Amino acid sequence: xxxxxxxxxxxxxxxxxxxxxxxxxxxxxxxxxxxxxxxxxxxxxxxxxxxxxxxxxxxxxxxxxxxxxxxxxxxxxxxxxxxxxxxxxxxxxxxxxxxxxxxxxxxxxxxxxxxxxxxxxxxxxxxxxxxxxxxxxxxxxxxxxxxxxxxxxxxxxxxxxxxxxxxxxxxxxxxxxxxxxxxxxxxxxxxxxxxxxx
Amino acid sequence: xxxxxxxxxxxxxxxxxxxxxxxxxxxxxxxxxxxxxxxxxxxxxxxxxxxxxxxxxxxxxxxxxxxxxxxxxxxxxxxxxxxxxxxxxxxxxxxxxxxxxxxxxxxxxxxxxxxxxxxxxxxxxxxxxxxxxxxxxxxxxxxxxxxxxxxxxxxxxxxxxxxxxxxxxxxxxxxxxxxxxxxxxxxxxxxxxxxxxx
Numbered sequence: 176x177x178x179x180x181x182x183x184x185x186x187x188x189x190x191x192x193x194x195x196x197x198x199x200x201x202x203x204x205x206x207x208x209x210x211x212x213x214x215x216x217x218x219x220x221x222x223x224x225x226x227x228x229x230x231x232x233x234x235x236x237x238x239x240x241x242x243x244x245x246x247x248x249x250x251x252x253x254x255x256x257x258x259x260x261x262x263x264x265x266x267x268x269x270x271x272x273x274x275x276x277x278x279x280x281x282x283x284x285x286x287x288x289x290x291x292x293x294x295x296x297x298x299x300x301x302x303x304x305x306x307x308x309x310x311x312x313x314x315x316x317x318x319x320x321x322x323x324x325x326x327x328x329x330x331x332x333x334x335x336x337x338x339x340x341x342x343x344x345x346x347x348x349x350x351x352x353x354x355x356x357x358x359x360x361x362x363x364x365x366x367x368x369x370x371x372x373x
Numbered sequence: 374x375x376x377x378x379x380x381x382x383x384x385x386x387x388x389x390x391x392x393x394x395x396x397x398x399x400x401x402x403x404x405x406x407x408x409x410x411x412x413x414x415x416x417x418x419x420x421x422x423x424x425x426x427x428x429x430x431x432x433x434x435x436x437x438x439x440x441x442x443x444x445x446x447x448x449x450x451x452x453x454x455x456x457x458x459x460x461x462x463x464x465x466x467x468x469x470x471x472x473x474x475x476x477x478x479x480x481x482x483x484x485x486x487x488x489x490x491x492x493x494x495x496x497x498x499x500x501x502x503x504x505x506x507x508x509x510x511x512x513x514x515x516x517x518x519x520x521x522x523x524x525x526x527x528x529x530x531x532x533x534x535x536x537x538x539x540x541x542x543x544x545x546x547x548x549x550x551x552x553x554x555x556x557x558x559x560x561x562x563x564x565x566x567x568x569x570x571x
Contacts, residue, residue: 197488201398276486281539284546285483288474290395299546333555334536337543341479341535348482348497357531 183221186211191232191239195276199229199294200286230293236279237301240264243273244308254316255366258335261309262359265339269346269355277347280305281340302336309335322369331369338362381419384409389430389437393474397427397492398484428491434477435499438462441471442506452514453564456533459507460557463537467544467553475545478503479538500534507533520567529567536560 176184189210194202204225207218222228247260268278276282280301287295310332316322342358374382387408392400402423405416420426445458466476474480478499485493508530514520540556 196486198396198398198484198486200396201484201488277483281542282483284542285475285480286396286399288394288396288545290399295546302543302546330555330559333540333543333552334559337539337552337556338532338536339539340542341537341539342531344479344482344538345500345531345535347486348493348500354531354535357528358535361528361532 179221182213182217186213186218186221186228187231187235190228191235192274192276194229194232195236195274195279195282197276198286199233199283200291202229226291226293229291230297233279233283233294233297233301236274237297239273240268240279240301241304243267254312254319254321255370257312258309258366259363261312262339262362265343266355266359269343269352278340278343281344305336306332316369320371323371326369331365334365335362377419380411380415384411384416384419384426385429385433388426389433390472390474392427392430393434393472393477393480395474396484397431397481398489400427424489424491427489428495431477431481431492431495431499434472435495437471438466438477438499439502441465452510452517452519453568455510456507456564457561459510460537460560463541464553464557467541467550476538476541479542504530504534514567518569521569524567529563532563533560 186207190202190207193206193210197206204215204218207213207225207228208215211218218228222231243264244261247264248257251257251260265278267273280298283294283298284302287298310328313322313326313328313331317324317326317328338358339355339362342354345354346352384405388400388405391404391408395404402413402416405411405423405426406413409416416426420429441462442459445462446455449455449458463476465471478496481492481496482500485496508526511520511524511526511529515522515524515526536556537553537560540552543552544550
């Protein structure tokens, strides 16, 4: 890798951690300068604007999150195990892994709103990827008769994601794992309820 | 009300709407100048800093949200009706009432993180008020035998708030009411399940 590319990668990695914590919009270029040890020119040499840098930082955060899913799911076969593994990756997010600041999708969704249409579009894309993954697990469980055929996979997917995201927000707000723990226990109970008992 | 107080109130009201949409941290003082039609000095005449203004804006947003709860709950007597009424106020938030930008508690929770300890403390206070209100409704329902005595009121409160907050985030992200509608149907089902059938 050329030196310029290495520097660009370093800026994205460090800014990603910073922006996922302090905000994709609220983080200032002087925060980025402090975090990277670079002058303003050294940053704008690689990115046209702070907006462009924030999009790179968000995509990097999503890529890290995706790696975590892929790892967690790699040796899980049943739909129940796969849903549990996704809950584990949300516990990781609550504990600052793979990056600090909670769920990048939720952070970008809340922050971007009307203020940053490109970031909003990226957040939609990332949420749709998460949604499709969870939805496919529910569908496969129905198809394999692991889950009851009577469930509404879209409703289950929406409840699964919204409950865990909301609980992550509460756990981060109070710095208290109890909210995530309650949500995980509840969602595991929901999964037990839909299991097909032939 | 003196002219100075009227101006201060006008700044808080307009900034509250702006910051709940664009961010309590990410909104710049020039955004506030544009929204209020005031010069920078005219704003800092009333507030020591943007941080102080953002705390006022957040408290105003919470006060508006609180009025909406109080109205919605005023003529509701059973715990089921009261929980339904709170779900209605979240639908209002999704539709920009009483102010645009979604739930101020979630917005401030996500944004403040490590970056703004005073706003985080205010968000904790507002969330605790919501939590206690919902928790008291579940407890009263148990006491009156409207709900089963076997429920865990803390777990129910956590699921109720996290699911509706997460679904509000999804509905706002996609500008699609389907996520809120699914969460509300699900939570109403949960309430039906815990109803005491003597």
